[in-house]
Structure formats: C-alpha cells, structure tokens
Amino acid sequence: MNVNVQFREDGDTLLGYIEGEIDTYTAPILRDELEMIRLSEGLSVELDLSNVNYMDSTGLGVFVAFYKKIVKENASLKLVNLSSRLTRLFEITGLSELMEIGEGGATNARI
C-alpha cells in the first residue's frame, strides 16, 4: 500500500494527481511531496483525488496543513474529483465549508 503524487504545470495552475491510500503510514509521504511545491502569490494548485481510495483523519491533517500554507502565501487550492466517500469525509468534518472542493475541468485528462 502506498501513495503516489504526480505534478503537471498548466499555465498558472499546478495540477497534482494523488493516487493510493492515505493513512498514518503514507501521510508523511504525501506531506513531503506537497511541501516540495514552491508556492508563490497567485499560484493555483489543483489536486485531483479521484484515485484516492482510502483516507482518514491523518490525510485530512495533511491537507489542512497544506491549505494553511497556501493561504499564508496568497496562493489558492482546489481539491477536485473526490469520490462520494471522500466528499462525505470532508463534509462530516466541516472541511468542505472551509476549502474549495469541486469538479476538475480540463484536468480530467490523465498524465
């Protein structure tokens, strides 16, 4: 079991495709990958979670930490293509009210 992240730049948008299971074992891997992004003012980061097939509070913690960093740097973050399971997790924890969650437009194309 693992988590894998791949990035692609598309103009002012950085697209990240996250794949796998996010729990206490894999969360540090995801956190390190997200920490390597060089954030700058105005950068929009879009993370595609369509291939995340398991996530718990340790994964939510990673996204919260990353979101805080995004806000601090005046960048923006959108989480896209969540499964109904992941949508439910963001809803019951109240995170969907704070973070932008939606459909991925042109980003549906895979790498």
Place this chain on the structure above:
Amino acid sequence: MRAFDYIEIRVPAKPQYVSVIRLTVSGLASRVGFSYDEIEDMKIAVSEAVTNVVQHAYGSHEDGEIVIGVALYADKLEVMVSDYGHSFNFEEIKSQIGPYQEDESVELLREGGLGLYLMETLMDEVRVNNNEGGVTVFMTKYVTREQVKENVQSITR
C-alpha cells in the same frame, strides 16, 4: 452455542500495520453483511483507533503492541482496540475535538484531533475505558435490518 464469533489480532504498534487491521476488519464486516458504505465507515473508525495507539500510546518505545478484538454477531460487529501503553483522559480529549467550524480562522485550524470525532460519528456506539494497564476503545456498529435477514445464517450456523 455462543451468540458470536470472536477473533483477536495482536500487532506491533507500528504505522505499517494499520492498513492490515483495516483490511481484516473489512473482511470480517462483510461476513456479517454490512453494506459497502458501512464497511468503509468502519475501516476509518478502526484505523483512527489503531492510529491513535500507534501515534500516542507508546511514545518512543518501539516494542509496544496493539490488541484488536472483533466480535461478530448476527446483527452487529463489536471492535475492541486495546493498548498497554499510557492512558489518556477521554473527557479532556473529547472537549478538544469536533468538526471544523465555518468561521474558524485558517491559521488556527487544527491539523489533528479529528480521530475520536470520526469514531463517534461513523460508529453507532463508542466507549473508552481507562484502566490501569492502558486504554481500551469499544466500538459497535449495527447492520441495517433488511441486510440482517439475508446474512444471519452466515454467523450463527
């Protein structure tokens, strides 16, 4: 004949075993006849309990163990997660948890502390016992009635 089957698993308190426990409980829950969503809820709740032990109970000790007991009934699953490490104050922790609020300041957002909240939200009953040796979390999930009729034989037979 006993009304339930009991399975006990003992693993080192290490992060790489959390997924093993999650998948084992998922397999057992499907024997009882839970729906896909109920099983996914239980996978998260059990992972939260086991993760809590892995992250907090043992500090820097590497030889700690987690005991997971699962009781399969015709209409419910009981999961017990026990450590032999440090106890925590349930009421104190409970007062510090809960969902995020819309008006919370982004800089102050917690990056943890949702585990117990998720356990209570995703299971039907959650109890935490602090005993001398450590902490035990008991969680129960009931199968919805229509599913029980179809699957009741698989446990009691």
